[in-house]
Amino acid sequence: MTRLIVRPFRPSDAHGVSRLFREVYGSHYVQPDVYLPNMISQHNTEGRWQSMLAVDDARVLGHAALCRDIPSSTAELALSVVHPAAQGQSIATRLGQQLLMQSDSLGLKSASIKQVTHHPFTQRMAERIGFYSTGLLPDYVPSPFAESLPETIVMGYHMIGGYARPLPDIPWPASCRAFLQHLCSVFGTHRDKASQPAIPLQIKQHQHRFDIVIQRLNKHLLEQLWQLPRHWLISARLELSWHFARNLRSLSALGFTFTGLMPMPSDNGWFALFHRGVQSRSLNLHCAHMQQLHNDLQQNANALLVTAQPRESFL
Template identity: 80%
Template sequence: MTRLIFRAYRPSDAGAVSQLFREVYGDHYVQPDVYLPNMISQHHAAGRWQSMLAVDDARVLGHAALCCDTLSNTAELALSVVHPAAQGQSIATRLGRELLRQSGSLGLTSVSIKQVTHHPYTQRMAEKIGFHSTGLLPDYVPSPFAEPLPETIVMGCRMVEGCEHPLPDIPWPERYRALMKHLCSVFGTRQAIASRSEMPLQIKQHQHRFDIVIPRLNRHLLQQLSQLPRQWAICARLELSRHFTRDLRSFSALGFAFTGLMPTPGGNGWFALFHRGVQSRPLNLNCPHMQQLHDDLQHNANATIGHRCADAPIGARSAA
C-alpha cells in the first residue's frame, strides 16, 4: 500500500480536490462550489476555506476543511471526503484532528460540524475528535447519497481550548433535563439575563423548507406563526432565553417539536430549534440524546399526519 502524506492544501490542488468529490459523490454533493475548481481556489485565496489533504504519489485521496465566515470567530469542519480506495485508514479522523489542532492559531473560539445520518461514520468520527452533539436539523439538505428523502443532520460543537460558550442557568423541562444537564456540563452556564439581541426577525425559503429566525417570541408573533400555512415544513430558530419552558409550550401547541440547540452565529448565545412538517423515517443515531429528540420528532410527525387525515373530507381520506 502506498504511504499517505497529510499536508495543507496548495493552490495547484483545486482540480484534484474537485475530481475527488466527483468520484465519491457523482453529481449529488450538496455544496456545488466543489464542482468548480476556480471556486475552490477562490475560497482558499480569500481565507474562507482552510483545507487539509491526504495524498499518495498519484492523487488526492482525502479532504477536509475549516469553513470560516467573514469576520467570524467560528468555523465549520466540513467538506470531508475520502476516496473508497483509501477508506478504513481513519483518514477523515486524522484530517479533522489536524484542522482542530490549528483552530486556535486561526483565532477561532469554536468549531461546528454537521453530521450526516444516512450512515454512522461521521457521527462516530465527530465524537472521537471531541465534538458534542447539540441538536437535529431534520430533512436539512438533498441527500448526497442519491436517496429519495432529504438528509437529516446532527449538529455538533467543539470549543477551542480556553474558550467558553455557556448556556443560560435556567430550570429545564423534565422531558429534556438530561440533555440540558449534559450540555451544561460540557459548555458551562451563565446567569440568565434579558436578551439584548440585535438579530432581526427573518424568514427564508430553502427548497422545501421555510427557515425562521426569531430573536424573541411574543403574543403577536405567536399569533402570526399560527396563521402560516399548515402544509409548510418549518424550521424555527428561537434565541434561547429564561423563557424557554414557556416558549416550548407555545411552539408545541402549534404542532412543533423541539429538536435541540445550536450556537447563534457570531455571538455567544444559543438557538432553540423547533420543527414542523418533517418526513417520517427511522434513524439509529450515535448519541442517545439525539435519538430521543428524533423519536419525539417522529411521534410528533405521525400525530400531525393523523390529525390531518382526521380533518380531511371523507373523499380525500379515501383517495389518500
C-alpha cells in the first residue's frame, strides 16, 4: 500500500474531501457543507475550518478539522472521517493530534469534540489525544449511519496551553458526586461566586426535541416548565452554579435526568445538562461515567412521568 501522508488542506483538495464523505456516509452525513466542495474551500479560506488530511498518491483517505466561529478562542474537533480502505492505521488519531498541536498557535484556549456512540472508535480516539468526556447529549442528531434511532453524542473537552475552566467548589449531591469530583480533579475548582454575563432564556425546536437554555431557575420558570406538554422531549442547558444541588432536585421533580456538563460559549463557565424523554436503547460506552449517565437516563425514562405535587416543592 502507498504510504499515507498527513498534511494540511489545500484548495485543490476540496473535491477529494467531499468525495470521501460521500463514499463513507452516502447522503446521511449531518453536516451538509461537506457535499459542496466550494463550501469546504470557503470555510478553510476564511479560517472557520482548519482541515488536516491523510492522502496517498491518488486520493484523500482521511479528514478532520478544527471548526470555530471567527473570532473565538475555542474550536470543535470535528468532521473526522477515514476511508474503509485505510482503517486500522490510527489515521483519525494522527489527524486529531496534528490539529491539537496547531491549536495553541491559532490562539485557542480549548477544544471540544462530539463523540458518536454507534461505535466505540471515536470515544477511544478522543481519550488517546487528551479529551475528557463531560456529558451526554441523548438522541442528538439523525444517525449518519442510516440507523432508525438518532445518534446519542458524548461531549468531550480538552484544555490548551495551561488555560483552565474550573467548576464551582461546592458539595456535590451524592447521586453524581463521583463523576463531578472526577471533573473537578481534571479542570480544577474556584471559589469566586461572581455570576457570568446574563444568558437570555431560549427555546428552540430541533426536529424531534426542544432545546432550552436557562441561566437561573426560579419558581415561576419551574411552573412554566411543568406546564409544557408531557410528550415533548426536552434537553435543557442550565448554567452550573452554586445552586446546583437545589436545581437538580427541582428538575428531577419535573421528570428531568442529569446528563453531565458541557462548556458554555464564553471562555469560562459550564452548562449542566438535563434531559426529559429518550428513545429506549442499549449503549456500551467507553467512559464508565458516561455509561452511568446513560443507564440513569434509560431507567428514569422507563418510569412514569412525575406525578403532580405541591408547587412549593419545586424549589
